[in-house]
Amino acid sequence: MTKKKTGTLLTHVSSRPKEFHGVVNTPVHRASTIIFNSYADFEHSDRLPFYYGRAGTPTSAAFEEAIAALESAAGSVSICSGLSAITVALMAFTEAGSHVLMADNIYGPNRTFCTTILKKYGVEVEFYPPLIGAGISKRFKKNTTALFLEAPGSITFEVCDIDALVKAAKARKITTIMDNSWATPLLFRPLQHGIDVSVMSATKYISGHSDAMLGVISGTASSYPRLRDAATTLGICAGSEELYMGLRGLRTLEVRMKEHQARGLEMARWLQKQPAVKRVLHPALSSCPGHEHWKTYFTGACGTFGIILKETDKKKIGKMLDGFKLFRMGASWGGYESLCFPLQPKHDRTAERWNEKGFSLRLHIGFEDMGDLKADLEKGFQYLSL
Numbered sequence: 298m299t300k301k302k303t304g305t306l307l308t309h310v311s312s313r314p315k316e317f318h319g320v321v322n323t324p325v326h327r328a329s330t331i332i333f334n335s336y337a338d339f340e341h342s343d344r345l346p347f348y349y350g351r352a353g354t355p356t357s358a359a360f361e362e363a364i365a366a367l368e369s370a371a372g373s374v375s376i377c378s379g380l381s382a383i384t385v386a387l388m389a390f391t392e393a394g395s396h397v398l399m400a401d402n403i404y405g406p407n408r409t410f411c412t413t414i415l416k417k418y419g420v421e422v423e424f425y426p427p428l429i430g431a432g433i434s435k436r437f438k439k440n441t442t443a444l445f446l447e448a449p450g451s452i453t454f455e456v457c458d459i460d461a462l463v464k465a466a467k468a469r470k471i472t473t474i475m476d477n478s479w480a481t482p483l484l485f486r487p488l489q490h491g492i493d494v495s496v497m498s499a500t501k502y503i504s505g506h507s508d509a510m511l512g513v514i515s516g517t518a519s520s521y522p523r524l525r526d527a528a529t530t531l532g533i534c535a536g537s538e539e540l541y542m543g544l545r546g547l548r549t550l551e552v553r554m555k556e557h558q559a560r561g562l563e564m565a566r567w568l569q570k571q572p573a574v575k576r577v578l579h580p581a582l583s584s585c586p587g588h589e590h591w592k593t594y595f596t597g598a599c600g601t602f603g604i605i606l607k608e609t610d611k612k613k614i615g616k617m618l619d620g621f622k623l624f625r626m627g628a629s630w631g632g633y634e635s636l637c638f639p640l641q642p643k644h645d646r647t648a649e650r651w652n653e654k655g656f657s658l659r660l661h662i663g664f665e666d667m668g669d670l671k672a673d674l675e676k677g678f679q680y681l682s683l
């Protein structure tokens with residue numbers, strides 16, 4: 298059978314109307330108790346598709362099947378948030394005494410998990426410069442068990458040389474884990490590039506409507522069983538409503554991503570011309586470090602990127618942020634609404650100093666009228682020159 302094109306796959310994957318009286322969407326199964334039909338079933342519960350709500354329901358199975366198909370994964374594990382997808386993956390591939398290499402531009406709370414809980418349980422954590430490429434080999438130790446990458450990185454949006462990192466890790470049988478929340482499998486498929494584990498915050502573009510917390514981990518035939526075991530042992534699972542929303546979001550992901558890409562790029566180019574803006578960190582523009590890697594590995598961009606302002610005076614920045622009417626401050630991205638978030642990379646970098654003096658903002662371009670969005674930014678920027 299020929300491989301399904303993305304639009305067709307997203308529309309029909311894991312939809313089984315015949316099982317649900319013709320209903321096209323897999324219903325929400327709110328379940329804790331699931332009755333065993335017999336003692337024989339009870340004795341062999343591992344062979345049953347479902348035996349307890351935390352271990353899975355038709356709703357979680359439908360979401361996981363859809364993500365696994367998109368990721369070309371042996372299996373996917375749904376989980377309660379993007380952060381828990383990261384922490385479960387890291388716990389699955391580390392133990393006391395192991396050494397992990399984490400990109401210096403990872404999502405902040407991932408960094409906090411590594412420097413607190415992972416460290417407390419005896420894991421040695423080292424941060425590496427995201428653009429290190431093949432030079433990563435020099436950082437490997439005898440006890441290195443995992444290499445974590447995020448592309449583009451949080452806040453600063455550098456794109457690493459994915460193939461170089463994977464090649465080096467494979468030569469030493471080190472497990473590679475990638476946070477692919479920005480691209481989703483529509484723009485980059487980690488497992489097809491030899492990455493062992495792909496983690497995503499489905500809270501973002503996959504759900505797409507700013508109303509669900511959801512994460513997912515996907516693995517290859519060799520990494521998936523460990524991921525499933527870790528999530529089961531830790532007792533972490535996703536809520537049934539959230540799983541439903543994740544699956545519903547997937548159905549329209551391709552159309553939404555195309556629109557986010559077009560709007561994000563238009564806005565990024567417009568911002569390059571604004572006097573208040575020092576630099577635009579959009580992976581599809583040459584002003585973004587690692588832009589050449591984005592061109593090599595990714596098939597597109599979403600609507601999330603960064604800018605660095607010339608201004609450093611916090612009072613003026615505060616007035617600008619309070620002055621925006623459409624770009625409100627929210628600690629997320631990937632929904633239908635535009636967002637702007639002030640984040641300062643210098644507080645989070647340890648492998649390499651962040652030398653940019655200007656103030657950083659993460660922007661997410663939603664579905665408001667583009668003219669209105671530009672007018673909102675222009676008005677806010679005026680506070681910087683007062």
Ligand SMILES: Cc1ncc(COP(=O)(O)O)c(C=O)c1O
Nearest residue numbers: 378379380404451478498500511
């Ligand atoms: C790159 C990245 N990964 C993971 C997460 C965590 O996802 P969640 O908020 O679903 O826990 C976030 C959240 O902002 C993120 O930006």
